[in-house]
Amino acid sequence: MSDTGSYDAGQARFSKFEEMSPNSRSFFLRTVGKMEAGALRAAIFTLISTAIGAGCLTLPLVFYRQGIILGFILLVSACACSFTGIMNITTAAENFKVFEYSDLILNVLGKKWKLLFDNVLILYVFGTLIGYQVMVGNFVPSIFSSLNINFEPNIERIIIMVGANVLIMAPLGVMRTLTSLRFMSIVSALTLLYIALLIICEFPFFNRHNSYDNVHIFDVNLSIISSFNICLYAFTCHTNVAQVYKELNNKNLRRMGKVARRAMLTVLIPFSILALFGYLSTLSDTPNLIIMRRAPAAISNDWLMVIARILMSITLVIAVPINIPPCRKCIIKTWLRNNDEHPSNTLYFLYRHYGVTLALLGITLLVAIFFQGILIVFSILGGFCCGLIVLVIPSMKYLGFLKVKTEKYEDKSWKAIALKVGSVSLFLLGTTGAILSVIGID
Numbered sequence: 001m002s003d004t005g006s007y008d009a010g011q012a013r014f015s016k017f018e019e020m021s022p023n024s025r026s027f028f029l030r031t032v033g034k035m036e037a038g039a040l041r042a043a044i045f046t047l048i049s050t051a052i053g054a055g056c057l058t059l060p061l062v063f064y065r066q067g068i069i070l071g072f073i074l075l076v077s078a079c080a081c082s083f084t085g086i087m088n089i090t091t092a093a094e095n096f097k098v099f100e101y102s103d104l105i106l107n108v109l110g111k112k113w114k115l116l117f118d119n120v121l122i123l124y125v126f127g128t129l130i131g132y133q134v135m136v137g138n139f140v141p142s143i144f145s146s147l148n149i150n151f152e153p154n155i156e157r158i159i160i161m162v163g164a165n166v167l168i169m170a171p172l173g174v175m176r177t178l179t180s181l182r183f184m185s186i187v188s189a190l191t192l193l194y195i196a197l198l199i200i201c202e203f204p205f206f207n208r209h210n211s212y213d214n215v216h217i218f219d220v221n222l223s224i225i226s227s228f229n230i231c232l233y234a235f236t237c238h239t240n241v242a243q244v245y246k247e248l249n250n251k252n253l254r255r256m257g258k259v260a261r262r263a264m265l266t267v268l269i270p271f272s273i274l275a276l277f278g279y280l281s282t283l284s285d286t287p288n289l290i291i292m293r294r295a296p297a298a299i300s301n302d303w304l305m306v307i308a309r310i311l312m313s314i315t316l317v318i319a320v321p322i323n324i325p326p327c328r329k330c331i332i333k334t335w336l337r338n339n340d341e342h343p344s345n346t347l348y349f350l351y352r353h354y355g356v357t358l359a360l361l362g363i364t365l366l367v368a369i370f371f372q373g374i375l376i377v378f379s380i381l382g383g384f385c386c387g388l389i390v391l392v393i394p395s396m397k398y399l400g401f402l403k404v405k406t407e408k409y410e411d412k413s414w415k416a417i418a419l420k421v422g423s424v425s426l427f428l429l430g431t432t433g434a435i436l437s438v439i440g441i442d
Helices: 003-020 027-032 040-051 054-066 068-096 101-109 111-146 153-173 184-207 224-235 238-247 253-285 303-335 347-370 374-395 414-439
Strands: none
Touching (some): 040 184, 040 238, 040 253, 054 068, 054 111, 054 184, 054 224, 054 253, 054 303, 068 101, 068 224, 068 238, 068 414, 101 111, 101 238, 111 153, 111 347, 153 303, 184 253, 184 303, 238 374
């Protein structure tokens, strides 16, 4: 037998050994080894990449509003709520053997809850598209300003937003599949990591001139509800949980619990660092989006932050069409009551496909042009949409608690009841906070 054949045989035996005893591998192999589909690290990364989004750029404002200690408590609380929601969805998926969130709700809770979920998902994606378009309209003019390219501010913003929609978002949005853009989740995560590291590295430049006599440590006020909504929105990744569990090797609740814990902690740490150093750098000048903060006094033109805005603008422009397919599918099935019985090459299919896509882009663009309240958008998404997707729906019967035994078993223990009451209460508070944000009382 040749050396190559011996090597291949040895590799086959080693791979088989790894599959049978994953815990026996060294820490190095488990950490930096090849990331196979269905592996623990692949599942963790999928949840992380889904959770990490532009919403975390508002977290320093949470620390400014509520203080460092209370802000951190809100972050940890949102992280804990997110973890509980993940595990409840996983439990239901395991017991009902259904691995798509919308279908799972239909099997567990019935048609009315599925209809509610589908409409909430449409609103969630619709609001996210508005938020992303608003941010693109804010970031790009600031980039031009750093390059000493100045136009009338509002007209410049509108031209940029319309141009991005016509030249990039619309052509990508009407594509049947966007699998080639999956790498953008990695780009998004790396961009936000770059922003977090940049804020840490530039903190000493702010520290020289800042006075910390009036730093907010623990500040309870009416905006606490809106702040929690923003935190919850930052941790949301639940629409993909059932699918992630389906693809997990040797899947069971204990293994998925490990995935969820590691994913949420991995997200919590950079979020906390971003929020803390972002707030301590800007203090009373903390902007709605930390990426728009002023440059340190010692730096005349903060080119590193300009690069961050460029990277984030590219990420958001691509993220808009990536988020369109699930919303378009929901609209077609829920609102147009069509289940794809028409072949994809018919005129009806093409009119429907292009019409829904262009309508989504056009409406969100118009809203984003005339409405720039990014915090209000994130508060509504976190309080109402994420409140239902993360808190309420996963706490209902049969999704109940982590001790579900059979499909027909509804956990009526005090823990399950407390979970349901707590989830509904947080949802009602979050929705109230969203309403207060809309009317300007927070």
